[in-house]
Ligand SMILES: Nc1ncnc2c1ncn2[C@@H]1O[C@H](COP(=O)(O)OP(=O)(O)OP(=O)(O)O)[C@@H](O)[C@H]1O
């Protein structure tokens with residue numbers, strides 16, 4: 001069965017699907033890290049809130065698309081609120097403080113979700129057009145997973161265009177290189193950073209809604225994904241879109257292949273991969289800033 | 293009638309425990325060039341970083357066009373019409389040469405009638421940069437980086453140009469080139485604050501010389517007077 005090419009294609013698609021979700025989560029985290037040296041461990045919490053907001057909107061409107069359009073905006077507002085009351089003040093704090101405060105936020109988020117929506121696992125129903133399956137080499141494959149892959153690629157392209165072809169994109173890349181120098185050109189880097197932070201929150205919320213239709217939506221769903229996301233960020237290298245793309249593809253595929261082909265080592269495959277990459281390249285594969 | 297464009301009064305600056313600037317006062321008249329000289333470690337870069345609010349731990353007053361700026365963030369100070377060419381040049385390696393220039397592009401805030409700087413005009417002044425437009429900022433030679441840093445500063449259409457050792461580590465031919473176009477800029481009436489170790493470069497460009505030593509201004513005067521001050525040159529510059 002393992003040598004069956006159809007099986008390999010199916011598993012690759014599964015891996016890509018996971019990779020796209022990881023990409024949506026890691027890209028914001030990575031660029032925020034790179035631009036402002038902020039460690040936001042509560043990024044996974046935003047993902048969880050994306051899923052719950054999605055269910056909430058779905059229950060009100062009975063539309064997946066309404067959930068997909070609105071829930072990420074809600075997550076972004078939530079992110080903006082925490083930026084104003086907490087993250088802003090952590091900007092110049094030592095990393096340990098940032099880690100502790102945002103780690104604390106994880107538990108606050110967890111309890112808030114439990115209190116608002118209870119402990120039971122639920123899910124967001126898939127949209128009608130992607131609720132069926134397609135045939136891939138004679139194998140039945142859920143079309144919703146292809147939708148996730150398509151959405152991920154679309155976001156990659158949009159982000160690439162914005163980062164490489166627009167003035168705001170230049171400001172963000174320059175800010176990752178040398179924040180002080182950007183300020184000395186009369187540009188408000190903090191504002192650019194806030195924008196990136198908001199987009200990161202939006203994308204985390206987006207991935208939460210999308211994932212809510214394939215994975216169970218339950219308190220704690222953020223933890224497993226947070227760890228994978230952090231691994232993507234570390235492997236890909238801080239602050240770069242390319243790093244987030246390559247890192248999520250590697251980790252998404254390695255995680256999926258690992259579980260299928262070497263299930264007895266599945267729990268360690270990605271850690272082993274990370275260790276090897278970091279031994280060769282301590283800054284990750286494509287860090288935006290050279291490692292000092 | 294000429295006025296003081298930049299005034300620094302009793303500036304104190306600190307790094308952790310060391311008190312690097314101990315009451316520095318200088319002023320730059322509009323349309324003139326003030327050159328600050330001093331040995332390695334005298335505090336020249338610290339002075340410029342303090343003016344630009346890159347260094348925030350400082351006391352004293354800094355006035356630009358009569359307005360206090362010491363409590364403003366760096367981007368606001370810059371947007372008043374001050375451009376900075378730092379000692380490290382500050383080229384963005386992730387951006388192409390063209391992007392490095394475009395990111396800085398801004399209209400003049402002052403009421404000058406100097407010709408506007410834009411991409412075309414900057415390329416005219418530095419044809420090498422046009423040839424290298426699509427190259428990454430990290431692929432330039434030291435001289436090209438310095439030119440890019442100056443060109444980028446001009447793209448902000450500043451009224452005051454602050455330069456930190458623009459000739460440091462460059463070949464004599466390039467030093468000459470930089471000297472000639474800074475002279476051109478001066479003729480256009482651009483005000484400059486120039487930190488230098490290269491005495492002949494500084495004295496030929498400057499209207500005023502200030503000597504910084506041990507965190508204080510030790511001497512101020514014209515370049516002609518300065519050339520005669522062997523004692524000052526010897527004690528504070530080691531020549
Ligand atoms: N980031 C820093 N932390 C601590 N001390 C510093 C820092 N930067 C500079 N100093 C110290 O402050 C003093 C002044 O440094 P500064 O860089 O302003 O000198 P400078 O006149 O520009 O020298 P150079 O001609 O070498 O550029 C020096 O003694 C230096 O060691």
Ligand SMILES: [Mg+2]
Pocket residue numbers: 336337338379456
């Ligand atoms: Mg210096």
